[in-house]
Amino acid sequence: MSTRDEILTHVRRHGSASRPELQTALGMSRPVVAAVVRGLLAEELLTEHQGENRGGRGRPGRRLRPRYPAGAVVGADVSHRHLTVAAATLDLTVRAERRVAIDVDTRPTAALDVTADMIRQTVQEVRLTVDGPVNACVVGIPGPLDMSKRAIASPTILSSWSGLDLAAELGSRTGLTVSLDNDANLGALAEHRHGAADNRGNLIYVKASDGIGAGLIVHGIPVSGSFGAAGEIGHTQVIPDGDWCRCGNRGCLETIVSVRQVLQQIQHFYPGDADLRSRLPEIAHHPVARKILAESGRTLGRVLANLCALLDPAAVIIGGEMSQAGEAFVDGVRDSIERLAQPGFDNRVLVAASALGTRAELIGSLTLARDIALRDGARRPEG
Ligand SMILES: [Zn+2]
Incomplete structure (x- = not known):
């Protein structure tokens, strides 16, 4: 990862950072941090704000915050009993959300159709208020997924979906590029980035x-x-x-x-x-x-x-x-x-x-979708 990407990723992960914090956390010298941050401010990928003086002593430092590209990402949490779908802007503000009861275990095809329908409806809703493309969609699945993350890896758990190329099935039904991950992995990601961890x-x-x-x-x-x-x-x-x-x-x-x-x-x-x-x-x-x-x-x-x-x-x-x-x-x-x-x-x-309670998996799916969107080049900041 380049110095530029390391600094950008750190500020995005933590929500904000000061220049001295970047030096300490990333082991970079003051001139390197200063030069790279200057470039990222010019590219409008970071903005600068006056920090709060929490300790009550000295001058409050200036803090850097991320500025995200236009567009939205979609996340879905499939559980054994419910499906929740949300769409958010790239700062992870949820702008549309739907939840229904589903039965993945005994009605697999119907559950797949309902999941695709809910994703389509959520995308339609978010397009009413958010400019820019829908960049990525991540669906969390309550079972082990094989290495290519496209299908259930166990013949006994969620067996009704076993053997299906779930990402392709959902992709063809929604017109989006869909990625899958295990739900607990997504919960871990959410708690790591935004929660108790x-x-x-x-x-x-x-x-x-x-x-x-x-x-x-x-x-x-x-x-x-x-x-x-x-x-x-x-x-x-x-x-x-x-x-x-x-x-x-x-x-x-x-x-x-x-x-x-x-x-x-x-x-x-x-x-x-x-x-x-x-x-x-x-x-x-x-x-x-x-x-x-x-x-x-x-x-x-x-x-x-x-x-x-x-x-x-x-x-x-x-x-x-x-x-x-x-x-x-x-x-x-x-x-x-x-x-x-x-x-x-x-x-x-x-x-x-x-x-994050029972929303951890959903927030994790949005977080991973944003990571994918940013990795895949959604780089231009919002107007
Ligand atoms: Zn068992």
Whole structure:
């Protein structure tokens, strides 16, 4: 990466930066930073603002902010039960958003058609208020994707979409260039750039909803593995000879900790209440629900403790629907990680609920779409 691209990428990633911050973060000399920034200001890719004097001493420094090209990007989050599509300008301000219930698992072709329809409608809506092209579209999928990121990599998970060239199918239906990524990877990207992980270089993000998947970031780079299945921790075995899992094995983490399983246990204390799922944050205060959530958190934490021993992350961020279940669940995760960590290593890793909540995957899809748009040459700043 050239010096110019390094500086531009840093300011875009962090939202703003001062010249001294650039020198420190990128290990560049003052004259180099000054010269490159002068060029980027002349190209109108950066703007300069007076910073706030937070410390109350000395003169506030001047801050550089990114200026984005015209146009929009589209992101979509496909879950086992819902589809959310949003379009945003390149500063990631959402200008159009739609959400519907879908059934990917049993009605695959219909789900594909609905996804394409929703993308088309969202694009139409954003074109009413945003000038410039729709530059990129990223769709997050709740399953492992093969290396070329075009198809489901597992014959058992999301099997109804297995073998389909999903990017091509959606591309031909929408007229856009569509890229795919795993949903937990997108959640990790969003939390890394905009959320609770705050640009920490090594991060484990867990999407805990109907499935359990992890997105890994190592040295600031998302890791998808040799075969696209890195972070599929939902299918690590925690109970030998336990219940059968949808993946074809027995006793997987998902058979114990998914939101469906946890709600089934809590249901005993709310007989006749058919809609516990939408009230999860509220019922999490029930004393028995708290115990169940804490125990589920500790089970997830035992698997994550092993992952922490392997990767030594700075942060473990818990997202998905289970992150909405109050503090008990995340406290349980933290409890196991701290209890099982090696002596001297405890308390260093941040274990926290997602700052972006159930929107992390959607924001991640928009963030990756913007990265693709900027990489592919959407360089001219907005009028
Ligand atoms: Zn499984």
